[in-house]
Amino acid sequence: MGKSQKKKSMRRHNPVRVPDSHLPQGLASASSSSSKTQAILPIIQKMESLEASDRKWACVAVSNLIQNDPSTRRLLQGKNVVGALITRLTDSEEEVIVEAMGSLRNLCIDGGYDICAEMYNKNILTPLKTFVPKLSTTLSQYLAGDKATPENARRLVYEFADSVITTLWCLSETNNKALNAINEINLVPFLMSFLAARDKLPVGTVSSAAQCLYVLTDDNFPAILETRRDANYVSCLLDIAKLEPSRSGKEKESDDTRATMLRVLAAGILRNLAPLPPPTSASFVDIDKEIVLPLLQPVISAVDLQEAASVAQRCVAQLEAEPPKESMKHGPKSDHQSEPEAELIRLESKLRTLQLSLEILTGTCATLPDPEPDAHPTDNDDDDEDVEGDAGDEDIVDAPALSSDVDATRGVLPALVPPLLALAQPTALSFPPLAAPAAHPPTTSALGAIHVAALECLNNIFLGLATAPSAQVSGDADAGRRVWTGLWSALGAVGAEFGGLGQERRREMWDVSAGVLWGAGIVWKGALVPEEEHVRVLMQYCDAAADERTRVKCIGALECLAQCPEAIDANRVIADYLLGVLPSGNTPPRLGTEPALQAASALVDIYSDENMPYDTNFRRGAYLAKLTDSVEGMRRTVKAIDRKKEGGRDLRRRGEEVRDNLVAFIEYRRELGL
Structure with missing residues (x-):
């Protein structure tokens, strides 16, 4: 499988509700597109x-204006609204x-990484640092039994704490400079105090603290070490993750969803x-075995995305039918939510919980160990010598290593695959229309992210099974055909028009x-009968793919289809295509080095058994002569690999292995004489 078996830890999901990549850049375009x-x-x-009343009005008005409106948000950014709001954090x-x-x-x-970077550069952390100890003191007073503070005043403090924590969460995902600065604030005790007092605090604020801690402990050793050190912290997290959900009919659905989110975050x-x-x-x-899988399997099976999209469409239609709300000139709009607005918020919360569950499950379904660190960082990089050691591979594309053994993943495969395939199927709201904005951008953003996350989870399951095969799974050809059909059904719904602004999620799919x-x-090699259309689409996408890793995946899929014994015509079409990917003479490979290596390896594997029915294509098509003609080009291609580049040593070793094979x-x- 080459480099397609696992990936370095990714930056976690920033809670961007309304992506704005579909908008043209520049203030003029923002002004023209904002109402x-x-x-x-x-x-x-x-x-x-x-x-003070005017300053308060202005701050509230910013939130009102940017809601689901990236054009206006960009326009406000151009007027330095970020700097103005940061100044107000020291207001009297x-x-x-x-x-x-x-x-x-x-x-x-709503703004994501760019606006968070602007806040960091404009020194938002200075006032935020002062808020943390003040909030800790106030929280301690409330928990100690302070009865003098009215409930509405407490509620404002909790909401303020939620805002501070959520901002720190988003900032920590901005860049390493921001993360290092946040590490110095020593946030773990502050965040854990909310989780420890979860029964006495609003679940929304507690969930924000958990989300912030989840992000901070993602491949960030200072926060990991600080959280591990205190056994009470770990016990608290275990208690939350193992907590059985309330079955009370009086509990509101939104509270139940947030309680589930809290448990999922604790598991993460x-x-x-x-x-x-x-x-x-x-x-x-x-x-994984005792916490993650028992908790997340029911979560991913409980949501019907087609139904969720229908609910969102109904709510949007109801909102469009409502009379327009009071103009901004009379002041900020009321915080009161209509029932359709409230239902959309509940729906988004449920979808984001599902998305987070899939993100965590993707790591659980990864079964391969991390690559060994480079043992010889000062090796001689002469192109004609073999180089020992591993530089570490930034090109790997799956997920963090699994703490359980391979059998854990294989054991849950039958239960996980059907709901994951269902979650990969697009709905009417999953992507923005090609020539118009989405009907409800937050729902569209969440749905698209869920589809991708479900596919990434499936990716790790099958790559794990490819590495440690299960005869029981690979022997179930009907299951393989259902998976194959389900994947192509999802791609058919995605469509092939994904080059425009705002369509990035389609390409990601x-x-x-x-x-x-x-x-x-690989799992069902030989049992999947290739359809002409599927072969054609894979070849077209391989040619059009923007990066070599995706081309390698397409070639790998074609290689598997070519090994169906009864598909002689498809085998010939695929082999001819793969031969065209190889280098010829002094001409470099047309799709890049890694695809050429994968194509050569694929051809060797496909025709390694001369007794297969499709081997007739090898003899009739004079493939031996064509492969012989490619050898010098392969030598040149391998020698041209720069081992000094990131991942270059590993690629060079791979290239030498493929060339020798x-x-x-x-x-x-030749010795066979066929």
């Missing part, structure tokens, strides 16, 4: 007003500070911390699906 241009100037002016009036913090939080959520944090150090009893807990097709092809294969076929 609220006239409201911008009064807001910026009142942000600096002498009257507490209510202004609270509203400014809330608006910055919403900008983080524990997975980030694993293996848990002895001598605590928690160190004997198998996080294709890129990830190529790997899933390859993995499934090709030469040996040619000699073998």
Whole structure:
């Protein structure tokens, strides 16, 4: 499988609800595409007003204007709204500070990495650092039995804490500079205090603390070490993850969804911390087998995305039929939500919980160990010498290593694959229309992310099974055909028009699906009868793919299809295509080095058994002569690999292995005399 078996830990999901990649760049385009241009100037002016009520109004108005409206958000950014709001964090009036913090939080959520980077560069961490100890002190007073503070005042403090924590969460995903600065704040005790007092605090605020800790403990050793050190922290997380959901009919659905999210986050944090150090009893807990899988399997099976899309469409239609709300000139709109608005928020929360579950499950379904570190970083890099050691591979494309054994993944395969295939099927709202904005961008963003996450999970399952085959699974040809049909059904719904602005998720679906097709092809090799259309599409996508890794996946899938004994015509079409990927003479390979290596390896594997029915294509097509003609080109291609580049040593070794195998294969076929 080459480099397609696992990947380095990815930056976690930033809670971007409304992607804006479909919008043209620049303030002029933002101004022309926003319907609220006239409201911008009064807001910026009142942000600096002498009257506290005006400053508060302006802060609230920012949140109102940017809701599901990336054009207006960009326009506000161009007027330095971020700097103005950060200034208000040191306002003399507490209510202004609270509203400014809330608006910055919403900008983080809706704006993503770029706006978070702007906040970091404009020194938002300085006021945030002062808020953390103040919130800790206030929280301690409330938990100690302070009865003098009214409930509504407490609620404002909890909401303010939620805004601070969520902003820190988003900032920690911005870049390494921001993460290192946040590590210095020593947030773990602060965040764990919310989780420890979860029964006395709003579940939304507790969930935000858990989400922040989940992100901070993702491949971030300072936070991992600090959380591991305290046995009480680990016990608290275990208690939350193992907590049975409430069955009370009085509990609201939204609260139940947030409680589930909290449990999922606790499981994710524990997975980030694993293996848990002895001598605590928690160190004997198998996080994947005992926590993650029992919790997440029901979560991924409980949501019908087609039904979710229908609910969203119904709510959007109801909102469009409502009379327009009061104009901004009379002040910020009310916080009151209509029932359709509330239902859309509940739906988004449920979808984001599902997305997070899939992200965690993707790591659990990875079964391969991490690559060994480079043992000889100062090796001689002369191109004509073999180089020992491994530089570490940034090109790997799956997920973090699994703490359980391979059999754990194989054991849950029958239960996981059907719901994952269902979650990979697009709905009417999964992608923005090709020539118009999405009907409800937050739902579309969540649905698209879920489809990709489900495919990534399937990718790890099949690559794990390809590495450690299961005769029971590979022997179930009907299951293989159902998987194959389900994958192509999803791709058919995605469509092939994904080159425009805002259609990035469609391409991502294709890129990830190529790997899933390859993995499934290996698991059920010989049992999947290739259809002419599928072969044609894979070859076309391989030619059009933007990166070599995706081309390698497509070639791998084609290789598997070519090994169906009864598919002689398809075998010939695929072999002719693969021969065209090889280098010829002084001409470099047309699809790049890695695809050429994969194509050569594929041809050797396909025709390694001269007794297969499709071997007639090898003899009639004079493939031996064509492979012989490619040897010199392969030598040149391998020698041209730069071992000094990232991943170059590993690729060079792979290339030398493929080149030697090709030469040996040619000699073998010559000796056969067929």
